[in-house]
Each structure stands twice: as structure tokens, then as C-alpha cells.
Amino acid sequence: MKIKTTRTAVAPWLFSLLAMTCTSAFAEQAATPPSNLLTAAVAWRQTAAEFEALYYQGFNVARMQLDRALQAHKPGDRPLAIISDIDDTVLSSNSYWGYMINSGKEFFDDAAWDQWVAENGPVATPGAVDFLNYAQSKGVEVFYVTSRDQGEKTYEYALANLRHSKLPFADEQHLTVYRDSSNKEPRQTEIAKDFDVVVMLGDNLNDFKRKYYVADVKQRSSLMTEDKEQFGRKFILFPNPTDGHWLKAIFGDSEPPATPENRAKFKAAASSTAWQMKP
Numbered sequence: 001m002k003i004k005t006t007r008t009a010v011a012p013w014l015f016s017l018l019a020m021t022c023t024s025a026f027a028e029q030a031a032t033p034p035s036n037l038l039t040a041a042v043a044w045r046q047t048a049a050e051f052e053a054l055y056y057q058g059f060n061v062a063r064m065q066l067d068r069a070l071q072a073h074k075p076g077d078r079p080l081a082i083i084s085d086i087d088d089t090v091l092s093s094n095s096y097w098g099y100m101i102n103s104g105k106e107f108f109d110d111a112a113w114d115q116w117v118a119e120n121g122p123v124a125t126p127g128a129v130d131f132l133n134y135a136q137s138k139g140v141e142v143f144y145v146t147s148r149d150q151g152e153k154t155y156e157y158a159l160a161n162l163r164h165s166k167l168p169f170a171d172e173q174h175l176t177v178y179r180d181s182s183n184k185e186p187r188q189t190e191i192a193k194d195f196d197v198v199v200m201l202g203d204n205l206n207d208f209k210r211k212y213y214v215a216d217v218k219q220r221s222s223l224m225t226e227d228k229e230q231f232g233r234k235f236i237l238f239p240n241p242t243d244g245h246w247l248k249a250i251f252g253d254s255e256p257p258a259t260p261e262n263r264a265k266f267k268a269a270a271s272s273t274a275w276q277m278k279p
Helices: 002-031 039-047 049-072 094-102 110-118 128-137 154-164 185-194 217-226 246-251 260-270
Strands: 080-084 141-147 175-178 196-202 235-237
Touching: 039 049, 039 094, 049 080, 049 128, 049 196, 049 235, 080 128, 080 185, 094 110, 110 154, 128 141, 141 154, 141 185, 154 175, 185 196, 217 246, 246 260
Parallel strands: 080 141, 080 196, 141 175, 196 235
Antiparallel strands: none
């Protein structure tokens, strides 16, 4: 009878402990957010001093190149100019990507982007205002060439974004917006006819030459290598680990849809040069 009594007394205690353990495990699992392909990249954008430093470095190099051009410039020469992309070059999209993480989204969201742009979400990137104001103080014009599409108000929004961050040359003479194409070469060529373009600023290889707009990772890398002498001289490249035409080389689309197949492609791309650990 004592054995039976002991078993009866212990059983509820064991069940209670098991219930508490299971509840704790389920609570811990519920509190752990699902993995998001963007998390590491966005965390780096948001917190890494290195991310900011790369912008300062880029604008410092651009200023060095500008100073050299100013010293070599002679009366009668074509006026000097700078051609710049906008998004993630002189205007930061960090808050948009923070929204993407908070919303659990992993692939570019056009509707959210368009609303963010309309609400003047972009802010100046580190060093952009100082460098562009310096160029203006030296009599060097800055031309912004970008590709965006927020409907009929696309141009209005782009101009408002530049002015909101107090960037110089924020006017219709210096801003070109392509809605139906990401090919910026036509306008860049026009500018180069009248100006000596000292540097081009961008976060995407396609901001410099259209030839980089290809759907193959190795081909894109090979094309870049052909121009390796231009980086840090004519081409000033800024970091962007979250979007751009590097995605087109992986998916065949710069803004791929959120599908299980694309998640698998992302993982395959990330592990393409993976070290094989010996057993």
C-alpha cells in the first residue's frame, strides 16, 4: 500500500514538471522569430561603423579625384561635373530595410517602397552633403541620374527627396529620372558631351555602365574585372548588400518574388564557394 500511495503522490508532481517544461519550450519557440534572409545584411547596414566608413571613404576618394581635376583644369577646358545615382548613393534606404525586417519580408516590396519614397523616407548618406556642397563651392555641377517608378509623381518625389536632405543641385536641370528603364547611359552620354565628368557615384555597377546588366554572376564579375582600374578613379562604388542588379545575376530578376524556389537560390548562391569540412 505504501508503494501504491507513493506512486500516486509522485505522478502528479511529474506531470506538473513535464507540463512546465513543455510550456517553457513552446514559449521559447514562439519567442524565436523565423529566419529572414535579409537579417544579417540589414543589421550590418543599420549598426556597422564599417558601413558608414565606406561612405566616408568613397566621398573622400571622390574629393581627391575632384581636387586633382581642378588643379589640372585650364581656361577653355570643358566645365567639370559629377554624375551621381540617388538611392543608396547619396540617399540612404536604411529605414525602409528596417521596415522590411519588422514586417517579416525577405524580398523587395514595391508597394512599401513607393509609400516610403512618397513620405520622404530617404535621408542623406554619410558624407554626401559635405562632398556635394564642396563640389558646388568649386563651381562643379552635380547631375543626378536615377531609375524609379512611383507612377505619375515619380519625378516629384525624387526631387522632394533630394531637397528634403538639402542636397545641392536639386532642380530640374540636374535631375533625370528613368521610369521605364534602368539604362542610364543615354543621359550620361549627353552630360559627357558638354562636361568633363570627373567621377561617377553609385551603389550598383549598372550606375556606371549598362554592360553590367547581365543575368550571370561569373559574366558580371568578368566584366567588372575589365574595368578594375576605374574603381577609385572614375567609378566610386558604395556598399549595398540588400538590393541591386547583383540580384539579377542570381535570379534573372532584380526584384525576384518571395518563393521557396528563390529562397533556395539565395542559399545556393551564399554557399557557392563553401568549405567542405572533412569528417
